[in-house]
Amino acid sequence: MVLNSRSSILLLIATNLLALLPTTIIASPATSKWIDNDSINAGEILGSASSSSIFPSLKKRANGYTNPEENGGYMLTIVNGTYPAGLGEPLNVILSADSDKEVLVKSLDKGGFLNYMLVAGLGEECLGQHLGSDQSANLGDGKGNVTEVEELRYNYGNPYIGTCQETFNGGLHLRYWIQNTTNAYFLAVSVEMDLNSGHDIVPNGYNIGRDQLIGNLTGQSIDTSKLTNTSTFSGSGSYMNYTYQTDVKYVPGLLKNSSDDINHYITVEENGQPAIDGLVAVLTVKITDQPKSSSGAWSTIAQIPLITIFTPFLLASLTTLF
């Protein structure tokens, strides 16, 4: 296009300004009466903070997860080379798929699962080096025996290299898997000994690991010895300005209150108690606050309608420039 006159430049500017208008109508704030299926889609693309509370998630189930044993799976992990053969570690924490869908994404961004775990100081492994041995799990989701997604380790307050310290000194760590049919996360959590001790599990280390994780996520200390099959806890924690409200139910019946088939059971049993208490902590997590910048798309767009008011003035002042 050859812009050879003042009026054609003004025409171009005006056309571009007007082209913005349909966008502002479709994407105006969710309280608007204009909401329809298209604006719902627009809201999801923009990652609206409120999308999960306004729009029902696609697959809601009673518990937000399925017991793997209902479909040929196990609540214990599958560990190679145990003695005797066939021992496993308990999947003692479940992140329910009834949680906000942002938390169910394996990501550090947008408040995803990896950001949530950092609330409890659990991060990806030391400098990207995977030093533990792999385990598998069968979550009864038609995928069979699947290797863990990854291992997360306690970072001792240092999100950059703290997980290296855990690798050598031991401490809180977990492996996790994602149930394909529900999107629930199944975590095998424990407190392990140092590398020299072959990363054995400390006394009562499965129960204590679970409860340190829950304690860190809900901001309180959990007394493992006082837990019952009706225990519940709630609390919140933040990381990178995302605040997560975590509701926890200790659910009986998924695991046995026993040492049967439990890896490292000899070091784990304490005071005549079985290696695990049989309770699984089921978490339902909601994002209750998030950084202002992540809702930037909304605030920018919210200001755009002003252009419609100011367009005549804008054009008028432009003409005076030429």
Ligand SMILES: *[C@@H]1O[C@H](CO)[C@@H](O)[C@H](O)[C@H]1NC(C)=O
């Ligand atoms: C929105 O979508 C639902 C299901 O896809 C459909 O039943 C409904 O008629 C649509 N509403 C409008 C206003 O298009």
Ligand SMILES: *[C@@H]1O[C@H](CO)[C@@H](O)[C@H](O)[C@H]1NC(C)=O
């Ligand atoms: C366990 O051993 C089997 C057979 O040796 C092998 O196929 C599998 O990959 C191993 N699993 C892990 C998690 O290392």
Ligand SMILES: *[C@@H]1O[C@H](CO)[C@@H](O)[C@H](O)[C@H]1NC(C)=O
């Ligand atoms: C999956 O793991 C279970 C439990 O260790 C084992 O019995 C089964 O053979 C494994 N399945 C395959 C296909 O490797």
Ligand SMILES: *[C@@H]1O[C@H](CO)[C@@H](O)[C@H](O)[C@H]1NC(C)=O
């Ligand atoms: C389920 O498995 C399919 C195929 O491997 C994969 O594309 C999909 O992302 C998985 N879904 C979940 C929720 O893990």
Ligand SMILES: *[C@@H]1O[C@H](CO)[C@@H](O)[C@H](O)[C@H]1NC(C)=O
């Ligand atoms: C948080 O986790 C760390 C590391 O395992 C542990 O030392 C601490 O006691 C935990 N905090 C709570 C409140 O459970």
Ligand SMILES: *[C@@H]1O[C@H](CO)[C@@H](O)[C@H](O)[C@H]1NC(C)=O
């Ligand atoms: C919970 O524990 C009590 C005893 O403390 C027992 O009577 C009850 O059957 C248990 N409930 C379940 C669902 O396991």
Ligand SMILES: *[C@@H]1O[C@H](CO)[C@@H](O)[C@H](O)[C@H]1NC(C)=O
């Ligand atoms: C978190 O919020 C505070 C105060 O609003 C701000 O100073 C800080 O830069 C934010 N941090 C991140 C990582 O967004």
Ligand SMILES: *[C@@H]1O[C@H](CO)[C@@H](O)[C@H](O)[C@H]1NC(C)=O
């Ligand atoms: C597990 O069983 C032991 C006895 O073997 C009992 O003392 C303990 O209270 C049980 N724990 C739970 C949570 O049911």
